[in-house]
Amino acid sequence: MIEDLHNKNKKIAVVGLGYVGLPLALEFAKKFSVIGFDINAARVALMNNHIDPSEELDKSAFDGCDIVFSSNPDDLKQAQFFVVAVPTPIDSHNVPDLKPLLSATDLVGKALKKGDYVVYESTVYPGATEEDCLPILEKNSGLKFGVDFKLGYSPERINPGDKEKTLTNIQKIVSGCDEEALETIASVYGSILKNGLFKASSIRVAEAAKIIENTQRDINIALMNELSMLFRKMGIDTNEVIEAASTKWNFYKVTPGLVGGHCIGVDPYYLTYKASTLKHFTKLITAGREINDGMPNYIANLIIKDINAAGKVLKNSRVLVLGATFKENVSDVRNSKVFDIISALRSFSIDVTLLDPYASKEEVERQYKFPLSEKAEGKYDVIVLATKHKQYMNLSEDYFRSLSNEPFIFYDIKGIYRNTFKDCKYFSL
Numbered sequence: 191m192i193e194d195l196h197n198k199n200k201k202i203a204v205v206g207l208g209y210v211g212l213p214l215a216l217e218f219a220k221k222f223s224v225i226g227f228d229i230n231a232a233r234v235a236l237m238n239n240h241i242d243p244s245e246e247l248d249k250s251a252f253d254g255c256d257i258v259f260s261s262n263p264d265d266l267k268q269a270q271f272f273v274v275a276v277p278t279p280i281d282s283h284n285v286p287d288l289k290p291l292l293s294a295t296d297l298v299g300k301a302l303k304k305g306d307y308v309v310y311e312s313t314v315y316p317g318a319t320e321e322d323c324l325p326i327l328e329k330n331s332g333l334k335f336g337v338d339f340k341l342g343y344s345p346e347r348i349n350p351g352d353k354e355k356t357l358t359n360i361q362k363i364v365s366g367c368d369e370e371a372l373e374t375i376a377s378v379y380g381s382i383l384k385n386g387l388f389k390a391s392s393i394r395v396a397e398a399a400k401i402i403e404n405t406q407r408d409i410n411i412a413l414m415n416e417l418s419m420l421f422r423k424m425g426i427d428t429n430e431v432i433e434a435a436s437t438k439w440n441f442y443k444v445t446p447g448l449v450g451g452h453c454i455g456v457d458p459y460y461l462t463y464k465a466s467t468l469k470h471f472t473k474l475i476t477a478g479r480e481i482n483d484g485m486p487n488y489i490a491n492l493i494i495k496d497i498n499a500a501g502k503v504l505k506n507s508r509v510l511v512l513g514a515t516f517k518e519n520v521s522d523v524r525n526s527k528v529f530d531i532i533s534a535l536r537s538f539s540i541d542v543t544l545l546d547p548y549a550s551k552e553e554v555e556r557q558y559k560f561p562l563s564e565k566a567e568g569k570y571d572v573i574v575l576a577t578k579h580k581q582y583m584n585l586s587e588d589y590f591r592s593l594s595n596e597p598f599i600f601y602d603i604k605g606i607y608r609n610t611f612k613d614c615k616y617f618s619l
C-alpha cells in the first residue's frame with residue numbers, strides 16, 4: 191500500500207473536510223495523490239478556490255498539493271485508502287448522533303475494493319468502529335473484513351486556533367485491526383508526522399484513549415467550577431487558591447470556565463452513553479458534565495442578582511456580551527455556552543447586545559436565531575467579557591466604563607482583568 195501511495199498508483203480519500211479533515215487531506219496531498227470528499231457542495235466549491243470554509247488555513251496551505259475536491263460519491267471509487275473525519279455530535283438529549291458517521295461509512299462501503307483500508311478519525315465511543323461501522327462496510331461492499339479490506343482508527347488531536355500544536359507537530363495515535371494493518375497505517379501517517387506516532391494495541395484502545403483525553407479535561411474543569419462556586423460563598427478568590435496550590439509539584443493546574451465547543455463538552459457523553467448500554471452508570475463523568483453544563487445558568491443568575499441589587503428593573507435592562515465563540519481567536523460558535531447565558535438573561539426580558547470579531551453574523555443567526563451586532567451602542571447595565579479574543583486583551587478600565595451605566599458591573603469570565611480593574615463591581619470565576 192505505502193509504495194503504491196508514494197508512486198501514486200493508489201489514492202487516499204479523506205471523507206469530511208472540516209476542522210480535522212481539510213488540514214489532514216492537504217498534508218497527505220503534499221506526499222500522496224488525494225481525493226478530498228465532502229457532501230457539502232458549497233464547501234467543496236470554496237475549497238476548489240483554495241478557501242478553507244473553517245477559516246483556519248490560508249490560501250498558501252493549498253499550494254503544491256495533489257488534491258481533487260469533490261462532492262460526487264462516485265469519485266471515492268478511485269481511492270484505496272479512506273480516512274473518515276465527519277462530525278460526531280450529540281442530539282438534544284445528549285445522546286450520540288452517529289448519522290454523519292454512518293452515512294459517510296455507507297458511501298465508503300459502496301466504494302470499497304479488495305485490498306483497501308479504512309481509517310476513522312472521528313471521535314467515537316470505544317467499539318463504534320468495529321460494532322457500528324464495520325457491518326455497513328461489509329454489507330455495502332460484499333467484502334470480508336480482515337481478508338479483503340482492513341480497518342484502523344487514528345484520533346485527531348488538532349486544536350483550532352493553535353498555530354504551534356498543529357497536525358504534523360504533535361504525536362498521533364494510530365491503530366489497526368491486525369499487525370499488518372497497524373504497520374501500514376503507521377507508515378502512511380508516519381510520512382506526514384514530524385514528532386512520530388504511538389501505536390495503540392487495538393482500535394478500541396485508540397478510541398478509548400481519545401475519549402478519555404477530553405473526559406479528563408472536562409472533569410478537571412468541573413472540579414474547579416465546583417470549587418469556584420463554593421469559594422464564592424466563602425469569600426475566597428478561587429484564582430488565588432489555584433495559584434497557591436500550583437506551587438505543589440503534583441498539583442494539576444486547571445482553571446474554572448465555560449466548557450463549550452464540540453469536543454470537551456460533547457465527547458464525555460459518548461462514553462456515558464456507551465457505559466449505559468452496558469448497564470454501567472457513570473457517576474463522576476456524569477457529575478462533571480452536569481456541573482459544566484450548569485455554569486451558564488449560574489453566571490446568568492449572578493448577573494440578574496447584580497442588576498437587581500443595583501436597584502434596576504430587569505425588564506429592558508441592557509447587557510453587553512463580548513465574545514460569542516466557544517474559545518478565543520476562532521470563528522467557531524458551535525455549542526458555545528455564551529448563548530446559554532444569553533438565553534437565560536433573555537428569559538427575564540433583559541436586552542442583550544452580542545459582539546464578536548471572529549464569529550459570522552449568518553452562522554450566529556442560523557444556529558442561535560440571535561443577532562450579532564456590529565458595535566456597542568449607548569450604555570449598558572452589565573458588561574460580560576465572555577471570550578479571551580486578542581482584541582479584548584489590552585483594553586482599559588476606562589474604556590469599559592465609557593460603555594457602562596452606573597454602577598459599573600463587569601463580568602470577566604476568563605479573569606483577563608483580574609487584579610487590574612479596581613473601580614467596578616468585578617466578577618470572575
Ligand SMILES: NC(=O)c1ccc[n+]([C@@H]2O[C@H](COP(=O)([O-])OP(=O)(O)OC[C@H]3O[C@@H](n4cnc5c(N)ncnc54)[C@H](O)[C@@H]3O)[C@@H](O)[C@H]2O)c1
Binds near residue numbers: 227
Ligand atoms: N475540531 C476539532 O478540534 C476536533 C479535534 C479532534 C477531533 N475532532 C473530531 O473530528 C471529527 C470531525 O470534526 P470537525 O470539527 O472536523 O467537524 P466539522 O464539522 O468541522 O467538519 C465536518 C465536515 O464533514 C462533512 N460531512 C458531514 N457529513 C458527511 C458525510 N456523511 N460525508 C462526507 N462529509 C460529511 C461536513 O460537510 C463538514 O465539512 C469529529 O468526530 C470531532 O469530534 C475534532
